[in-house]
Amino acid sequence: MGWIAAIIVGAIIGWLASIVMKSEGGLCKNIIVGIVGSSLGRWLFGDVLGIGSAYKAGDFNIVGIFFGVLGAALLIFILRKLNIFD
DSSP: OHHHHHHHHHHHHHHHHHHHTTOOOOHHHHHHHHHHHHHHHIIIIIIITOOGGGGGTTSSSHHHHHHHHHHHHHHHHHHHHTTOOO
């Protein structure tokens, strides 16, 4: 059941990040960007910057979605700079 929830939340986070970053992508791309971006957001904002509420990144609540979208948007930005995305 945990994988199904991760896929659903990842899809929502990836979709929101694609809206914020004005990028094109399908469902699979949104899921991958959402899951990897949430992990990036949790690591960067939680472990590196020490923002305690960032450990909820990827959870299905307002704070978790917020930090997940921030991480996913950062991932899209990095991938664009490397000419891998869009």
